Every structure is written in structure tokens, then in C-alpha cells.
Amino acid sequence: MTAAPVPDQAPTRTRYWVLFLLCLLAMITYMDRAANGSAKKAIMEDLGVGEEDFFWVLIAFQLAYAMFEIPSGWLGDTRGPRSTLLRVVLWWSLFVGLTGFVGTSYLGGVYLGFTAxxxxxxxxxxxxxxxxxxxxxxxxxxxxxxxxGFAKSIIWMSARFMGGLTPLVWVVLTDWKIGGIHKPDADGVTTGLSWRGAMWLFASVAAVWCFVFYFVFRNKPSEHPLVNEAERAEIDVGRIEAKGPVQVPWGKLVRSRNLWAICFMYVVTNFCWYFLMYFLPRTLQTEFKKWTEEPNGRILLALLAGCPLLIGMFGCLLGGTLSDRYIRRTGDRKWGRRLFGMIGYGGAGLCYFAAAGVKLADPDNLFLFAFFLVLMGFMNDLIMAPAWAVCQDIGRDYAATVSGAMNMFGNLVGAVSTLLITGLLMKKYPGTQGILICFTMYGVVYFLGVGLWLLIDPTKPIAGDSEPASRPVQATEESETVTG
Known part of the structure; x- marks a missing residue:
């Protein structure tokens, strides 16, 4: 156990620069992902494939995203997050750049079609x-x-901010020039940045981040030259460091009922939320076509499509902040995590039901329809920081692996199923009918999620599920997660 902070030395604040870098990464992650929803029409037109089949592309992404969560988390736990993050960000920036070549034969004369x-x-x-x-x-x-909890809420706030802003950024990059909206030239062709150019720009941003991250980040504060003893003491007070290399207890992970409850809980978010990321921008354009006839209307729809994520970022911040505050005041870590997860899921379900009701009763009311979807995004995101903080609570030295397990299961079952179900439903029942079916289904699933939060106990770590959940507060790792 480490000593208390050095009294005669002002602590450095290097950890906040680390947090800033990680927030930028979260923003880039969602920017690159959300670009698919904005670019799909242009991509599919260049490929000569119907836009309604784009959900197969999204399923391919989500399958891989789910399958490699645990291996990536294991690498971070055993080899450190620095080398792992550098590898994965450079890897995905390469494939974001390659996306810009589909529909062409630029790469050695090889045509990259829909399969590519x-x-x-x-x-x-x-x-x-x-x-x-x-x-x-x-x-x-x-x-x-x-x-x-607070730090995790800032990460998710940043991710949602960029995810929500991306539809507007995309319109600005591809439809705007200095002085306003692009006008077709004499040949009827716009002179703005193409969707390919936008993809290459996004890929380059990720590559630049890697360059900065390499020089600034270290795996632990003890390895960073700009962290003094006082800051290290602040970070490590009460922490029990693992002796030797971290060995992930795979058997305990698989047998942990707590972890299985977390995984099923996270399925709910992925099943119900991805409509906002991948289907909402185009849904607003097709369901409220009169707004697409004018440049300002297109800008409005792009902004409304991003608003559930933009407002959701405040849900991320509020959920983490309130969870930590509740735990500090009461000492009850179990309900400090559960309560805001249950409120978030219950509120999100009600909002989906309300949005479906608006579409049924007043199908042309864009603003009321969008209001309930924006509120749904906020309510859903109340659970984000508590959910990921629970993974740190029970994972500790295996936090990356536990987080990866939750995200893997949630994406594999939730995101893939909703993309497949929603994609097929929207294809078979276009328009209001498909929206009503999907929104009713999402609302029911959210209410099931409220019950799943009751099965989660953040006071039981993976390494000690058989130990009593209640114990005296001590300056050890057990008490450390009481306030975390």
C-alpha cells in the first residue's frame, strides 16, 4: 500500500493531460464510426448497390468489434494500454482510409466492390x-x-459529443464551401470535399493522434517523467498493486454471475441505442422529406440526427457524477451504481414509447418526434459511466478484460441483433409502420434492462466473489472501489 501524499510538494497534474488524450481518442472513435451513417448513401450509390443493404456492412463491423473486445482487453491488461492503443488506432485508421477507395480501381487496378x-x-x-x-x-x-466514475463519464461525454457532431461535420465537409452551401457548377457537379476525401481526412486525424500519444502517454504514473511523488501518492493511495505480471483468472471470469449480469445488462444498450447511430440520420431524411428540399432544412436534420448523442453526453457526465456522489454520501456502492442505471433504462424505454406515439398521432411533427429521441439518448447515457465503473469495481487489475467482456457480449448480441432485426424490419416495413414496430420493441427491452440492474453487485470483485459483500471500510483496494 502506498503512503499518503508528500506534504511539502505540490502534486503535478499529468493525469489530466492523459485524460485529455483519452477523451480525444474517444471522440475519434465515434467520429470514424458515425461517418458510416452519414456516408452510406454516397458509398452505396458509387457501388451501385441499394442503400437498404448497407446494414450488412454495419453487421460486419459490429461482429468484429464484438469478437476482438476480450483479446484487446487481455493485451491491455498483460502488455499495457500504451502499445495496445497505438497498434489498434493505427490499424483502424488504415482501414478507414481504405474505405475511401471502395467503388474504384485505384489500388493496383483491383476494383473494390461491395464485398470488399x-x-x-x-x-x-x-x-x-x-x-x-x-x-x-x-x-x-x-x-x-x-x-x-467522473473520469469515465468525461470519456463517454467526449465520445457522444463527437458522435453527435459528426453528421453536421459531414454536411459541412461535403456540402459547404466558404460563403455557404455548395452550388452545382456549370456541369451540375458540386465542388465540395467528396465522401472519399472526408474518409481520408478522418483517417489522418487518427494517425496524428497516435504520433502525439506515443510521446505523451505511459502505462503507469511511475513510468512518466513528468509525474512527481506527490501526484503518484494521490493516484496510488490505498492501491494494492499486483505482484509480477498480471494473470487473468479466466475460470473466475466465466463462473462469475456478476459478470454475466453485467454482460446481459449491456446488451440492452446496444440493442436499443444503435438506431440513433446508424438509422436515425436517414430516417429523418425519408420521413420528413420536405425539410431536405432546402439547404437550411438539410442542416437542421443533420443537427437533429446528432442531438441524441450531443445531449447524451450530459447524461454520461451526470450519471458518473451522481453515482460517485451517492456513494461518497452513503457508502453504498451497490445502489450507487444500480440506481442510475435503472432510472436511465426506465426513462429511455418511456421515451421510445412516446416517440412511437408521436409518429402514430402526428406523423409530420418533426420537432416533437426528435425531442423524445433526444431525451431517450440522454436517459440511456445515464447508465454509461456506472456500467463501465462497475467493470473497474469488480475487475481491478483485470479491468480491461472485464470491460472487454461486457462490451463484447453487449455488441455481439445487442448490436448485431438490432442491426439485423432493424435492418430487415425497416426494409420490409419502410416508413411509419417499421418505426412503430422497432420503437415498441426497444421500449420493452429497456424495461427488461431495469430488472437486470438488480442482479449486478459492484461490491463483489472477480477475484473474491465468494467473499462477503459487506466489510469494514479500510484504506485498501476494497475501500478504494467504494468511492470509485
Missing amino acids: LIVIQFFFGVGEAGAFPNIAKALYNWFPAADR
Whole structure:
């Protein structure tokens, strides 16, 4: 156990620069992912494939994203998040760049068609799978337990901010020039940045981040030259470091009922939320066509499509902050995590029901329809920081692996099923009928999620599931997660 902070030395604040870098990574992750929803019409037109079949591309991404969560988390736990994050970000930036070549024969005369796009998106998902588990590991290493919920909420706030802003950024990059919306030239061709150019720009941003990250980040505060003893003491107070290399207890992970409850809980978010990321932008354009006839209307729809994520970022911040505050005041870590997860899921389900009701009763009411979807995004995101903080609570030295297990299961079952079900439903029942079916289904699933939170106990770590959940508060790792 480490000593208290050095009294005559002002602590450095290097951990906040680390947090800033990780927030940028979360933003880039969602920017690159959300670009698919904005670019799909242009991509499919260049490929000569119907836009309604784009969900196969999304399924390929989500399958890979789910399958490689645990391996990426294991790498972060055993080899450190620094080398793992550098590898995965460089990997996915390569495949974001390759996406810009589909529909062409630029690469050695080889034509990249729809099948190539699916393969490219699969490998893009392989890379992105490593981001959030290793962010969780980095936060575990760099932040004291009392600040981990808050730090995780800042990460998700940043991710949602960029995910929500991307549809608007995309319109600005591809439809705008200095002075306003692009006008077709004499040949009827716009002079703006093509969707390919936008993809290459996004890929380059990720590559630049890797360059900066290489020089700034270290796996632990003890390895960083700019961290003084006082800051290390602040970060490590009460922490019990693992002796020797971390050995992930796979048997305990598989047998942990707590971890299985977390995994099924996270299925709910992935099943119900991905409509906002991949289907909402185009749904608004097709269901409220009169707004697409004017440039300002297109900008409005792009902004509304991103608003559930933009407002959701405040849900991320509020959920983590309130969870930590509740635990500090009551000492009850179990309900400090559960309560805001249950409120978030219950509220999100009601919002989906309300949005379906609006579409049924007043199908042309864009603003009321969008209002309930925006509120749904906020309510869903109340659970994000508590959910990921629970993984740190029970995972500790295996935080990346536990986070990866939750994200893998959630994406594999939740995201893939909703993309497949929603994609097929929207294809078979276009328009209001498909929306009503999907939204009713999502609302029911959210209410099932409320019950799943009751099965989660953040006071039982993976390494000690058989130990009593209640014990005296001590300055050890057990008490550390009480406030984290």
C-alpha cells in the first residue's frame, strides 16, 4: 500500500493531460464510426448497390468489434494500454482510409466492390474493439478510485459529443464551401470535399493522434517523467498493486454471475441505442422529406440526427457524477451504481414509447418526434459511466478484460441483433409502420434492462466473489472501489 501524499510538494497534474488524450481518442472513435451513417448513401450509390443493404456492412463491423473486445482487453491488461492503443488506432485508421477507395480501381487496378467494403469494415471493427477496454485500463492505472466514475463519464461525454457532431461535420465537409452551401457548377457537379476525401481526412486525424500519444502517454504514473511523488501518492493511495505480471483468472471470469449480469445488462444498450447511430440520420431524411428540399432544412436534420448523442453526453457526465456522489454520501456502492442505471433504462424505454406515439398521432411533427429521441439518448447515457465503473469495481487489475467482456457480449448480441432485426424490419416495413414496430420493441427491452440492474453487485470483485459483500471500510483496494 502506498503512503499518503508528500506534504511539502505540490502534486503535478499529468493525469489530466492523459485524460485529455483519452477523451480525444474517444471522440475519434465515434467520429470514424458515425461517418458510416452519414456516408452510406454516397458509398452505396458509387457501388451501385441499394442503400437498404448497407446494414450488412454495419453487421460486419459490429461482429468484429464484438469478437476482438476480450483479446484487446487481455493485451491491455498483460502488455499495457500504451502499445495496445497505438497498434489498434493505427490499424483502424488504415482501414478507414481504405474505405475511401471502395467503388474504384485505384489500388493496383483491383476494383473494390461491395464485398470488399464488408471486409474492410470488418477489419475496421477489429481495430476499434481495442479502444474502450484499454481506455478503462488506462483510467484504472492513472486515476484514484474516488475519481474513476467522473473520469469515465468525461470519456463517454467526449465520445457522444463527437458522435453527435459528426453528421453536421459531414454536411459541412461535403456540402459547404466558404460563403455557404455548395452550388452545382456549370456541369451540375458540386465542388465540395467528396465522401472519399472526408474518409481520408478522418483517417489522418487518427494517425496524428497516435504520433502525439506515443510521446505523451505511459502505462503507469511511475513510468512518466513528468509525474512527481506527490501526484503518484494521490493516484496510488490505498492501491494494492499486483505482484509480477498480471494473470487473468479466466475460470473466475466465466463462473462469475456478476459478470454475466453485467454482460446481459449491456446488451440492452446496444440493442436499443444503435438506431440513433446508424438509422436515425436517414430516417429523418425519408420521413420528413420536405425539410431536405432546402439547404437550411438539410442542416437542421443533420443537427437533429446528432442531438441524441450531443445531449447524451450530459447524461454520461451526470450519471458518473451522481453515482460517485451517492456513494461518497452513503457508502453504498451497490445502489450507487444500480440506481442510475435503472432510472436511465426506465426513462429511455418511456421515451421510445412516446416517440412511437408521436409518429402514430402526428406523423409530420418533426420537432416533437426528435425531442423524445433526444431525451431517450440522454436517459440511456445515464447508465454509461456506472456500467463501465462497475467493470473497474469488480475487475481491478483485470479491468480491461472485464470491460472487454461486457462490451463484447453487449455488441455481439445487442448490436448485431438490432442491426439485423432493424435492418430487415425497416426494409420490409419502410416508413411509419417499421418505426412503430422497432420503437415498441426497444421500449420493452429497456424495461427488461431495469430488472437486470438488480442482479449486478459492484461490491463483489472477480477475484473474491465468494467473499462477503459487506466489510469494514479500510484504506485498501476494497475501500478504494467504494468511492470509485
